[in-house]
Amino acid sequence: MSVKYIPVQWNRFKSFYDLVVLAMIMGFLWVFVHLVPGVLPHDPAINPQIHNMRAFGSCAFFLLTAILLIGPLARLNSRFLPLLYNRRHLGVLTCFVALTHATLVIRWYFVFSPTDRYVALLNTNTAYTQLLGFPFEAFGIFALLCLIILATTSHDFWLKFLTPPVWKSLHYLIYPAYAAVVAHIGLGAFQDQQNPTFGLWMVLCVSAVVLLHLAAARHERMISDPSALGPSDGPWQALFPADDIDEGRAKVARISNGERVAVFRNNGRLSAIANACAHQNGPLGEGQIIDCFVTCPWHGFQYDVTNGRSPEPFTERVATYNIRLRDGVVEVNERANPPGTPVEPLDIPVRRPGNEA
Amino acid sequence: MMTAELLIVLAQIWGGIGAIVAVSFLTIGIEWIDEDAQGAITFRPLLIPGIMVIWPLVLWRWWALATNQDRSTSPQAAPRRCHATVAIVLTIVISTTLLISASIKQTWPDHVPAILLEAGQ
Numbered sequence: 001m002s003v004k005y006i007p008v009q010w011n012r013f014k015s016f017y018d019l020v021v022l023a024m025i026m027g028f029l030w031v032f033v034h035l036v037p038g039v040l041p042h043d044p045a046i047n048p049q050i051h052n053m054r055a056f057g058s059c060a061f062f063l064l065t066a067i068l069l070i071g072p073l074a075r076l077n078s079r080f081l082p083l084l085y086n087r088r089h090l091g092v093l094t095c096f097v098a099l100t101h102a103t104l105v106i107r108w109y110f111v112f113s114p115t116d117r118y119v120a121l122l123n124t125n126t127a128y129t130q131l132l133g134f135p136f137e138a139f140g141i142f143a144l145l146c147l148i149i150l151a152t153t154s155h156d157f158w159l160k161f162l163t164p165p166v167w168k169s170l171h172y173l174i175y176p177a178y179a180a181v182v183a184h185i186g187l188g189a190f191q192d193q194q195n196p197t198f199g200l201w202m203v204l205c206v207s208a209v210v211l212l213h214l215a216a217a218r219h220e221r222m223i224s225d226p227s228a229l230g231p232s233d234g235p236w237q238a239l240f241p242a243d244d245i246d247e248g249r250a251k252v253a254r255i256s257n258g259e260r261v262a263v264f265r266n267n268g269r270l271s272a273i274a275n276a277c278a279h280q281n282g283p284l285g286e287g288q289i290i291d292c293f294v295t296c297p298w299h300g301f302q303y304d305v306t307n308g309r310s311p312e313p314f315t316e317r318v319a320t321y322n323i324r325l326r327d328g329v330v331e332v333n334e335r336a337n338p339p340g341t342p343v344e345p346l347d348i349p350v351r352r353p354g355n356e357a
Numbered sequence: 358m359m360t361a362e363l364l365i366v367l368a369q370i371w372g373g374i375g376a377i378v379a380v381s382f383l384t385i386g387i388e389w390i391d392e393d394a395q396g397a398i399t400f401r402p403l404l405i406p407g408i409m410v411i412w413p414l415v416l417w418r419w420w421a422l423a424t425n426q427d428r429s430t431s432p433q434a435a436p437r438r439c440h441a442t443v444a445i446v447l448t449i450v451i452s453t454t455l456l457i458s459a460s461i462k463q464t465w466p467d468h469v470p471a472i473l474l475e476a477g478q
Binding site: 004005007116118122132148149152155162175182187190191194203209 | 359360361362364365390391393394395396397399400403404406407410411414415418422427439440441443444445446447448450451452454455457458459461462463464
């Protein structure tokens with residue numbers, strides 16, 4: 001955010017969100033530690049220390065699965081967008097749970113090691129050339145490093161400092177982290193476990209993640225932003241008929257340089273801004289205008305559609321575009337104005353029945 | 358030196374350099390390159406672990422911003438640009454991992470009671 005940084009920007013919704021997640025984590029751990037041994041015994045049986053480390057490991061896996069489900073769910077159905085709003089806090093909590101799992105593992109298996117416990121961890125199994133007995137610990141370490149990078153760079157400072165494209169690219173590490181966690185479990189605890197419930201849960205979670213991501217990708221492709229109709233006149237590119245834009249909403253088009261322009265209709269007048277929010281490049285064109293401000297559907301950042309500026313005291317800005325109308329079709333100048341440049345909204349001529357072609 | 362020991366030493370060196378970068382960036386650099394950080398002290402300790410982990414990236418961005426070499430004033434990366442590719446790769450990798458895990462899974466009578474072998478047998 002573009003006000004003085006504070007450690008954590010909690011508001012009422014975020015506090016509620018975090019409390020619910022904390023309660024769910026505590027509930028899961030309690031059920032796993034106290035109920036699971038009787039209802040779903042581990043086969044072969046394990047001691048309480050291993051049981052506790054598996055509780056935290058399983059919890060981290062389910063949390064990571066939930067994090068990866070939120071994105072595609074929100075894309076397929078906007079009712080899930082509130083879950084996306086505070087997903088970073090969920091990621092930080094997941095990192096803490098995974099760190100606890102790793103700490104329990106090291107303190108149980110390597111606490112009496114004559115060598116350094118971390119050296120012992122890396123040295124215990126070095127059969128990297130065979131699948132059976134592959135050192136699954138390596139996948140866990142890799143996943144944990146990814147989670148640490150994601151959690152430690154989750155503050156808004158990092159977004160501004162690294163820029164949204166770099167930050168988003170860095171946070172794509174969540175995908176290799178999840179793949180590594182699946183390998184860590186599949187080549188680790190799964191190999192030892194004879195109770196089928198364990199494997200079923202894993203397949204269920206993984207299938208949900210994979211299927212929802214594929215469904216979201218397909219959905220995205222089907223509703224893909226249309227390309228500009230083509231060059232019209234020098235830098236001007238024809239987009240779409242002005243009548244296609246609903247009041248208070250936008251229509252997005254991809255222009256020839258690859259950028260996306262969101263053209264908004266507000267009180268019967270048109271304004272165009274970049275489709276990428278300055279915060280995390282969220283799709284501004286999917287937001288709704290309220291009092292001349294469009295709200296990013298991802299995290300609620302707002303922009304005046306006539307100048308691309310966030311309301312005071314915030315200072316985020318996005319690029320604006322000059323637009324014009326020709327035969328009822330919106331045309332955009334592909335040369336974006338510097339972020340925050342005011343552009344007079346364009347009146348849409350009222351069509352009278354007798355004047356239509 | 359064993360590979361494991363070497364990795365631990367490298368991690369310690371990485372963290373040590375990261376700590377030096379963190380101290381210098383949080384006491385000097387951050388106020389130069391981000392006006393929102395001027396006078397904001399309490400959030401800075403939260404940045405220390407991140408700087409220690411990705412300090413080369415921090416040094417690059419610090420240099421770019423301090424020397425006006427930053428070329429990203431108008432970030433226009435399309436949202437979810439790479440998502441379809443990532444979804445397909447993730448599906449292939451995870452499915453393969455699960456198949457391998459299931460195919461190498463061993464079952465054996467692991468509850469056979471232990472037998473004490475006599476010396477000389």
